[in-house]
Amino acid sequence: MLVKTDNLHEALLDNLYGAVFLSDLDLTILYANSAAESLFQMTRSKLCTLTIFDLLEDQIGFKKTLGELVDSGTPHTRRHEKINSKITGKSSKIDCSFTPIDVGETKRLLIEMHPIDHFVRINREHALLSAHDTSKSLVRGLAHEIKNPLGELGVRHNY
Template identity: 40%
Template sequence: MTISDALHRLLLDNLTTATILLDAELRLEYMNPAAEMLLAISGQRSHGQFISELFTESTEALNSLRQAVEQAHPFTKREAMLTALTGQTLTVDYAVTPILSNGDTMLLLLEVHPRDRLLRITKEEAQLSKQETSKMLVRGLAHEIKNPLGGIRGAAQLLARELPEESLRDYTNVIIEEADRLRNLVDRMLGSNKLPSLAMCNIHEVLERVSQLVEAESQGCITLVRDYDPSIPDVLIDREQMIQAVLNIVRNAMQAISSQNELRLGRISLRTRAMRQFTIGHVRHRLVTKIEIIDNGPGIPADLQETIFFPMVSGRPDGTGLGLAITQNIISQHQGLIECDSHPGHTTFSIFLPLEQGATST
């Protein structure tokens, strides 16, 4: 290898853009570390493999690559959906450039730009903005409610002391009890101001505790499936708060299933996976843990999916709409992210928690 070749290889290896080089038969010649990270495969082990053994797209895309080789015609594709060998679906933009090597050998250079991260950041920023707006509204509303409630309660107490008959105090007791109930409701809407008490904990201990509680509440009627990745290291969390966050989601799933079918037909899966180079907000984390709570309930109505984390938003007539708002607040305090994907028969809540302290701003 010449000095020039070594320099070119060094530059490619250090590019943040995923770069893949294919031969005329669409077999892998080279991929840089950014491409290895994106597709979660080894370039050295995959050398010589056909492109569909690296990732899959449509038959039309494969034909376009063959035409690029035959006609030496470059092209670009936007928001293509690639399925990696891990089963993960990636949204990417990619550019294909035919290159003549040694005068007569045709190669294809693929420059792949992942869109998932940008789309997720945009969606998350909008979600966080809505969350902050909601918090400000709730705080303002809470202030306007709690002040007169205190006056009403105090006046009822004073009135009770002046009433001549004990039986008449039943009415003032109702006023006092209802004022206390409204104050507690407002406090729950505001969420806890207590900072999480962080300690290293195995996330599977949290999920097992939730499983025990759910099995006790359902009397073993619902099917719980564990799908854990035992290689996930301990994570820095408040154990009790995280139990509450996951339990809120699982209880919602149970209630959704029981409203549609018998509970014994329900199935809730708890799954954990480690993910590399994942962005939460503007911070890129080297490693995060992904917790998925998956149920086979009726799904969340489409008109509620954008607002389910807002206080007082619920899909059930008897729901308070506070469980998911509290869960999101807990996850946010842990510098994490929660997402939801739902359609009839399948709802997935995904929680992402950083597994390391060092992170890179993007």
């Protein structure tokens, strides 16, 4: 059954994990979802006074990439980009996708940002736990050999 509400699209966007922005070709933010508010710790109204360049650290690289993207009309993704919150001064890493879209006869840019700090931390912890388990197993085997050196060979030689 199709659910009909007046604000269905907004409700869907506001419940996504990733930050979603809509901007014009000058990269002025026209729309930001609630994940964007959380990511940058700014209200929607404050975000909509900024450009995407106000939020991203690698402005020169992004300007070049976005210029090419708008000209070609193809989507583009950048991984492990650093962003800064102007209010808190905190930085974090994101995966960022840019998709040119047509809204009527007007060209816009759909921008998605997915925070990856949490995933990087989980992967790092997993690698540390794996290394710890390997070390533990190695030490256990070494301790056994110290306690019983060549013990199995002595059993086999019955003179």
